[in-house]
Amino acid sequence: MKMRAPITTIAAALVATTLVGGASAQMRDVKDKISGNAVNEGIQKNLAEEIGAGRGDVLTQNSSIYIIKRDPFRAIRRGRQLFQRKFLPSQGFGGRDRVGNIQADPSVGAGVVDSCAGCHGRPRGAAGHGGDVFTRPDSRDAPHLFGLGLQEQLGDEITTALRAQRSAAVAAALSSHTAQNVALTAKGINYGTLIVNSDGTVNTSGVVGVNPDLRVRPFFAQGGTVSIREFVVGAFNAEMGLQSDDPDLAAAAIRHQRVTTPAGMVLDGSLDALEAPPVTTTGTDPDGDSIVGEMPVALVDYMEFYLLNYFKPAVSISPDRAATVAAGRAVFTNAGCASCHVPSLTIDRDRRVADLDTVFSDFTPGDGNTTTDGNPINHLFATATARFVTVDDPPPDPVLKNPALQSFVVQNFFADLKRHDLGPNFWERNFDGSIQKLVMTEPLWGVATTAPYGHDGRSQTLEDVILRHGGEAQAARDTFNSMSRANKDFMLAFLNSLVLFSPDDTASNLAPINPAAANFPQNGHGAIALTALFNNTADRE
Amino acid sequence: MAARNMQRVAWYAGVFGLGAGALYWALAPGAEHTRPARASVHAAASGTAHLQEVTALARAEHGAAPRLVAAYDDWAAEPDALAARKAALDALFAEPNLPKKLSSVLEAVEADPTPPERDPLWQPLVASLADVWRGDALNHGLDLMIAETRPRARRALISSFAWLANSPRARELSPAQSQTLGNDFIDLYQQLPASQKPEVLSALRNVAGRDAADILEGRSSELERQYQRALEDTQALSQKAAQNSEQP
Numbered sequence: 001m002k003m004r005a006p007i008t009t010i011a012a013a014l015v016a017t018t019l020v021g022g023a024s025a026q027m028r029d030v031k032d033k034i035s036g037n038a039v040n041e042g043i044q045k046n047l048a049e050e051i052g053a054g055r056g057d058v059l060t061q062n063s064s065i066y067i068i069k070r071d072p073f074r075a076i077r078r079g080r081q082l083f084q085r086k087f088l089p090s091q092g093f094g095g096r097d098r099v100g101n102i103q104a105d106p107s108v109g110a111g112v113v114d115s116c117a118g119c120h121g122r123p124r125g126a127a128g129h130g131g132d133v134f135t136r137p138d139s140r141d142a143p144h145l146f147g148l149g150l151q152e153q154l155g156d157e158i159t160t161a162l163r164a165q166r167s168a169a170v171a172a173a174l175s176s177h178t179a180q181n182v183a184l185t186a187k188g189i190n191y192g193t194l195i196v197n198s199d200g201t202v203n204t205s206g207v208v209g210v211n212p213d214l215r216v217r218p219f220f221a222q223g224g225t226v227s228i229r230e231f232v233v234g235a236f237n238a239e240m241g242l243q244s245d246d247p248d249l250a251a252a253a254i255r256h257q258r259v260t261t262p263a264g265m266v267l268d269g270s271l272d273a274l275e276a277p278p279v280t281t282t283g284t285d286p287d288g289d290s291i292v293g294e295m296p297v298a299l300v301d302y303m304e305f306y307l308l309n310y311f312k313p314a315v316s317i318s319p320d321r322a323a324t325v326a327a328g329r330a331v332f333t334n335a336g337c338a339s340c341h342v343p344s345l346t347i348d349r350d351r352r353v354a355d356l357d358t359v360f361s362d363f364t365p366g367d368g369n370t371t372t373d374g375n376p377i378n379h380l381f382a383t384a385t386a387r388f389v390t391v392d393d394p395p396p397d398p399v400l401k402n403p404a405l406q407s408f409v410v411q412n413f414f415a416d417l418k419r420h421d422l423g424p425n426f427w428e429r430n431f432d433g434s435i436q437k438l439v440m441t442e443p444l445w446g447v448a449t450t451a452p453y454g455h456d457g458r459s460q461t462l463e464d465v466i467l468r469h470g471g472e473a474q475a476a477r478d479t480f481n482s483m484s485r486a487n488k489d490f491m492l493a494f495l496n497s498l499v500l501f502s503p504d505d506t507a508s509n510l511a512p513i514n515p516a517a518a519n520f521p522q523n524g525h526g527a528i529a530l531t532a533l534f535n536n537t538a539d540r541e
Numbered sequence: 542m543a544a545r546n547m548q549r550v551a552w553y554a555g556v557f558g559l560g561a562g563a564l565y566w567a568l569a570p571g572a573e574h575t576r577p578a579r580a581s582v583h584a585a586a587s588g589t590a591h592l593q594e595v596t597a598l599a600r601a602e603h604g605a606a607p608r609l610v611a612a613y614d615d616w617a618a619e620p621d622a623l624a625a626r627k628a629a630l631d632a633l634f635a636e637p638n639l640p641k642k643l644s645s646v647l648e649a650v651e652a653d654p655t656p657p658e659r660d661p662l663w664q665p666l667v668a669s670l671a672d673v674w675r676g677d678a679l680n681h682g683l684d685l686m687i688a689e690t691r692p693r694a695r696r697a698l699i700s701s702f703a704w705l706a707n708s709p710r711a712r713e714l715s716p717a718q719s720q721t722l723g724n725d726f727i728d729l730y731q732q733l734p735a736s737q738k739p740e741v742l743s744a745l746r747n748v749a750g751r752d753a754a755d756i757l758e759g760r761s762s763e764l765e766r767q768y769q770r771a772l773e774d775t776q777a778l779s780q781k782a783a784q785n786s787e788q789p
Contacts, residue, residue, distance in 0.1 A: 188690070317720065319716070322720065322749070322750075323749070323750045323752055323753075323764060324764065326723055326724070326727065326749040326750065326752070326753040327752045327753050327756055327762060327764050327765075329724060329727045329728075329753065330727050330730075330752075330753040330754075330756035330757050331756055333727055333728065333730065333731060333757070334731075334756060334757060334759070338728065338731070343724070343728040344687050344725075344728060346687065346688040359717060407684075407688055408684075409684040409687045409688050411687070411721070411724075412724075484765060484769060485768075485769070485772060486764070486765040486766075486768035486769050486772070487756070487765055489768065490764070490765070490768075
């Protein structure tokens with residue numbers, strides 16, 4: 001077993017002869033349906049080719065497990081193409097009769113969209129933000145999905161740590177016959193206290209920011225979902241009318257088993273209440289569109305793996321703004337914002353196969369060195385770094401590329417994975433008239449790109465949404481409000497440095513800019529071109 | 542590695558020949574310099590034994606690190622063991638494998654109960670750590686500074702980067718590294734012990750300018766004053782323009 005070299009050098013030679021993948025959001029596959037596409041942009045494989053040999057296993061060629069384990073960057077790219085794919089009615093899209101009790105099933109209020117990118121499509125071609133859906137009376141904005149895998153892993157590791165503290169306290173209480181008072185802390189975040197009585201029973205009344213089961217649920221504003229896989233299967237059904245009979249969720253949520261998904265997420269139905277798939281019997285057609293098997297497990301595997309590995313947001317600070325942004329970061333810290341919007345957290349065992357660090361880089365072709373230049377479109381440059389180990393396998397199969405499972409510092413995250421009461425301005429009505437008061441701390445990475453703000457998009461500016469805070473954040477809000485105009489603007493400048501980006505429009509060490517290309521920058525603008533890392537770079541996704 | 546360690550240990554043995562007690566008195570801040578000569582003789586005997594033990598450990602090709610760590614920590618309360626402890630620390634730093642080196646050094650640092658302010662080996666430790674942060678190790682160290690949760694080890698890491706940022710080597714940092722380091726100092730500042738804040742503020746001024754440091758100290762920054770003046774000038778110009786436009 002050996003650690004793979006950084007991607008930097010691997011890609012450089014490859015990319016020169018490799019066509020970069022398509023750059024449009026909400027793409028159609030170009031193979032079967034579309035003519036007149038002289039530049040051949042779009043999804044290169046049709047849906048059947050993407051499904052391939054199904055889930056299979058590590059020895060079944062062209063199966064999702066085989067590709068995830070042996071050709072992981074292809075798997076990521078395939079997930080991305082699925083994310084952008086505009087599904088057709090003949091593929092099961094839509095067809096769902098949206099009637100029913102919206103209190104019991106908020107998704108009745110959701111519209112039907114033909115692609116993931118329809119709601120999570122900005123900036124273009126990204127798993128970003130953009131949609132607004134009527135799953136709550138006052139609707140919610142679709143959040144961006146950058147760094148989603150890091151969020152899932154942080155939530156999972158925090159849960160494990162909190163539960164270990166609970167188990168230790170129970171054991172101590174039972175062995176000593178004395179009550180135990182535990183300060184629940186994980187990754188430096190305080191989740192209140194737990195009292196374990198001498199008989200081993202647990203009093204969770206002092207637990208804060210998480211359910212009494214100590215399971216951190218990072219996804220959705222109210223903190224409702226544990227895993228990317230549940231999120232994906234749920235969204236395919238609720239937003240697109242595509243039902244999956246995912247066997248992993250069925251095993252964990254219905255049969256209460258412990259399963260490990262191909263992306264490495266452990267779903268333990270004996271410990272957690274998980275979301276069951278919409279189809280539990282193969283061959284059933286709950287939406288009555290006469291199509292069964294609308295979302296095969298292989299596609300769910302690719303989508304989960306893609307979002308696990310999806311890029312974290314960028315930090316874009318031009319040199320002339322560096323002092324202002326640093327001052328704004330200091331103001332942010334002094335105001336107490338960082339007590340909930342925690343800047344950095346560490347993952348102990350990172351399941352991703354690569355990391356991508358994206359920062360400001362000016363377009364300076366005149367200096368003779370364009371290898372790390374941003375392009376004139378967004379002035380960003382991304383550096384990909386491998387985080388996998390290879391395991392040799394006898395031919396004809398290619399080597400296994402397993403995640404290195406090293407620790408990883410999630411910089412510029414700005415969240416604590418806890419629920420908070422931010423006061424009436426942030427409360428949310430449910431359809432039954434009750435009020436949802438607790439919301440997860442929104443990670444601030446990428447915030448500059450995601451206007452309008454708040455889970456419901458009802459705040460027009462960053463300053464609006466800051467001043468909207470109350471409740472547990474009242475003091476920090478008041479501190480901000482009392483600042484000089486200068487310090488307020490510094491803090492806003494800092495927040496405006498936390499941006500999203502279009503991967504296909506961002507130069508990287510996988511595909512740097514080429515100012516000599518014809519019609520630059522429409523050609524040669526560089527990209528985060530995972531194609532360069534495929535086992536067979538000529539076989540495009 | 543063993544040969545290099547031998548050279549180091551031989552040097553310490555030479556120094557120790559001059560008297561371990563005298564060495565300790567020279568290094569320890571505020572040490573009592575009127576200690577009776579007889580105590581010094583005992584200290585020298587004990588210190589010699591410790592140093593010989595470290596010398597033997599440093600010669601060992603494998604498996605010495607845990608015992609060097611233990612020696613470093615077990616003798617923390619023995620003033621006469623200072624040279625031996627310094628030799629143990631140097632032997633740990635001589636480990637060529639970076640993760641192993643950092644693991645054992647930080648384990649030794651964490652287990653030492655001496656408050657950093659009263660630890661005569663703290664500054665040499667911090668300087669040696671700062672010297673590790675070169676090339677790829679620098680980025681690794683920046684991550685480690687955030688990831689480390691053991692308080693004394695974390696403090697040593699932060700101080701080592703403050704040392705680096707306060708040294709001429711700060712100029713060797715890339716713009717991205719300077720930015721990351723500055724951000725880290727800002728993010729960590731509120732959690733620092735009061736005695737560590739000055740060195741971090743000084744370092745922050747070096748890598749990110751004085752304004753962020755002034756703000757963390759609760760002071761008005763020059764940037765803020767300039768900005769306010771610019772705002773006032775703009776407002777004044779706007780008012781003047783409005784007045785002029787009202788005139789026939």
